[in-house]
Amino acid sequence: xxxxxxxxxxxxxxxxxxxxxxxxxxxxxxxxxxxxxxxxxxxxxxxxxxxxxxxxxxxxxxxxxxxxxxxxxxxxxxxxxxxxxxx
Amino acid sequence: xxxxxxxxxxxxxxxxxxxxxxxxxxxxxxxxxxxxxxxxxxxxxxxxxxxxxxxxxxxxxxxxxxxxxxxxxxxxxxxxxxxxxxxxxxxxxxxxxxxxxxxxxxxxxxxxxxxxxxxxxxxxxxxxxxxxxxxxxxxxxxxxxxxxxxxxxxxxxxxxxxxxxxxxxxxxxxxxxxxxxxxxxxxxxxxxxxxxxxxxxxxxxxxxxxxxxxxxxxxxxxxxxxxxxxxxxxxxxxxxxxxxxxxxxxxxxxxxxxxxxxxx
Numbered sequence: 631x632x633x634x635x636x637x638x639x640x641x642x643x644x645x646x647x648x649x650x651x652x653x654x655x656x657x658x659x660x661x662x663x664x665x666x667x668x669x670x671x672x673x674x675x676x677x678x679x680x681x682x683x684x685x686x687x688x689x690x691x692x693x694x695x696x697x698x699x700x701x702x703x704x705x706x707x708x709x710x711x712x713x714x715x716x717x
Numbered sequence: 718x719x720x721x722x723x724x725x726x727x728x729x730x731x732x733x734x735x736x737x738x739x740x741x742x743x744x745x746x747x748x749x750x751x752x753x754x755x756x757x758x759x760x761x762x763x764x765x766x767x768x769x770x771x772x773x774x775x776x777x778x779x780x781x782x783x784x785x786x787x788x789x790x791x792x793x794x795x796x797x798x799x800x801x802x803x804x805x806x807x808x809x810x811x812x813x814x815x816x817x818x819x820x821x822x823x824x825x826x827x828x829x830x831x832x833x834x835x836x837x838x839x840x841x842x843x844x845x846x847x848x849x850x851x852x853x854x855x856x857x858x859x860x861x862x863x864x865x866x867x868x869x870x871x872x873x874x875x876x877x878x879x880x881x882x883x884x885x886x887x888x889x890x891x892x893x894x895x896x897x898x899x900x901x902x903x904x905x906x907x908x909x910x911x912x913x914x915x916x917x918x919x920x921x922x923x924x925x926x927x928x929x930x931x932x933x934x935x936x937x938x939x940x941x942x943x944x945x946x947x948x949x950x951x952x953x954x955x956x957x958x959x960x961x962x963x964x965x966x967x968x969x970x971x972x973x974x975x976x977x978x979x980x981x
Contacts, residue, residue, distance in 0.1 A: 636861040640962065653859070
């Protein structure tokens with residue numbers, strides 16, 4: 631999942647009131663006048679940080695899933711039986 | 718019998734023998750010029766140069782008491798058909814004048830009159846319930862917000878209309894798509910007026926499963942508004958969230974807002 635700008639801003643300030651068009655940081659509209667003066671650089675840095683976390687989480691999910699499959703196979707389950715369990 | 722000038726002869730007088738102005742009305746006894754004395758086709762259009770004055774018309778189509786009101790007939794080229802322009806009956810006691818337009822007709826117009834009987838060409842008006850005009854705007858840029866108060870849903874999901882009558886209505890149609898983790902409300906503003914429900918409840922709400930999964934869906938709004946104005950009026954999509962991030966024109970899908978002016 632792609633981390634959007636608004637999600638990054640909410641991670642910096644959970645009650646921020648902001649809108650953005652086309653995921654273009656230059657279109658940011660602060661409806662609360664940005665009281666803590668969050669900068670575009672902070673937002674983009676947070677977005678990258680969150681995206682790395684999200685990508686790592688997705689990758690770890692894949693690893694965990696494959697590990698689970700391998701363990702189920704070691705227990706003697708065939709592919710159809712494993713599929714019926716994990717989808 | 719003595720004669721002054723030419724002695725009358727048995728042959729008809731020719732035009733050269735009749736000086737201009739010689740035969741006046743006073744010299745023609747009433748009903749002296751009967752149909753039998755006028756040859757068929759003797760009176761050509763060249764001899765009919767009828768002149769109106771301020772108080773006397775060039776031609777009067779007289780009526781016949783208890784028989785018919787006066788009328789004139791315009792025949793087809795074969796003179797086998799004709800249409801008639803006819804006076805209202807005597808009992809109506811009307812003596813008005815209809816003056817034709819001073820401008821050339823244009824396609825699709827009809828004749829209308831003012832209180833003086835002066836005619837003009839006018840565009841046909843719509844009947845109640847008919848669509849008079851349609852304006853629309855589209856936007857294919859996704860837009861996110863974290864605002865818990867209504868904010869503009871899009872830079873371009875905004876369109877203006879100038880109603881032709883204050884009694885006409887505006888049908889507002891909106892189409893977009895959205896994605897939200899919690900709650901997202903959509904509404905339409907007319908100028909600075911929220912046309913949605915009270916307490917910022919908007920016109921529609923989209924619900925995700927808060928904290929678990931985001932929901933995406935198409936969203937459509939239809940609203941019949943009564944702006945009661947003939948001034949240019951702007952309608953625009955607004956949206957807000959309860960928490961988290963809300964999105965419209967999701968994944969840069971095309972949203973639209975269309976206004977139809979409906980004859981009231």
